[in-house]
Amino acid sequence: MAALFFLASSCSVREDRRGCPCILVLDMGEETELLWVISSAEELSHGRITAGEESAEVEIEAPRGPFTLQLVANGNGLFVPGEGIMLPEGSDFPPLMVQSESIDATACEEVEAEVSLHKRHAVLEIKFSGVNLQECEAVLESPWAGLDDLFQPLEGDFRVSLSPSEDGICRSVLPPQGDSSLRLLVFKGSELLGSFPLGRHLADAGYDWDATDLEDIVLKVEFLEGAISFNMEQWGRIFLFNFVY
């Protein structure tokens, strides 16, 4: 009798759910597929989610306690959870859209979050005139070639050769830059015709690489007699360089 009373009074029949994961309900909005990464002090977990046909809400198990939720779209398979992106040599940056937010799920069974991705790439369009790109090669070069796991610029060798598309415009997707060292190089054969401090002039024009959503850049490069003109219409700036062509 004493044993039963003692046992009954000591041992709760409730389930200990303190270690149970929290349920993160993600409203994917217009997005159809995302890579998610959840990192806390104890663990790093990741996976892919696809919006359902009937509902844009997707459920993910998350740890109890504070954690960071990262969402990545259009990474083209290059984003490595916990590491970020490091571009292969000669590759364009993917048109990356990201989101990062801190969530505290300490005292709840369920938390909600809404997908609101931000543009973490800049599309550079260059229209060349006065130069035969069949004879010349335009190359973009930068010491910033990726993103770390916190979506911040990562040092590396970024070098992309620009080729005009059918409309005559050269396009490249740039990774976020950590400084103003982005350069546009023009070669004729193996001879370097000019090295233009594109990053410095973007900075002078007011371009903000720390912006939440990076702006695209449109540039008109006109090769004149003994000079080259850079026209950044969206900022109303024109730069002239003297060079020998």
Add this chain to the structure above:
Amino acid sequence: MRTKLLLALALCLALKTAMPIDGMAQNVALSTNLAGLANFGTMNLEASMSVARHWTVNAGVRYNPFSFGGGEDGNGGRQYRQRSVNAGARYWPWHIYSGWWAAAKAQYQEYNTGGFYSPETREGDRYGAGLSLGYSHMLGTHFNVEIGAGLWGGMDNYVLYSCPTCGRILDRGNATFVMLNEVLLSLSYIF
């Protein structure tokens, strides 16, 4: 922990003190409900004591910590877990520990049940009172067998989970209840 151990020992001492010496009328009994044991292995014990010609008072405990049929992650199991304590009184129209009786009791129950029709599991605390009726048949000088049944009702403070171990809370709140409390097929030892 120490307090509970002392309470348990005090209860046993009280029962021992109440046990009659040779020649005195029987006034203390211990019983266990076999039907309760068959109910997913719910251990139970009740002690009663006569206080008047037609009245006995009783106190009982039930304890069931078991789950059945669960997977490695604990989900998918069926359980009717509970621990409860009750105290009440019985009225014996003819003679105590003999014949028909009617009883009333107050009861507290902590429970964790589910997995029978779906993975949903309900946990909570119930506080209430109940009534029961039954019949006690003498098997011998010291043994009785009892049959009976009882209902109880009160307030239920509950949480409904989507599965037995982890899961989302589907519902929570307070609700009144009336339900079957016991089906008795008890064996009693009368000291």
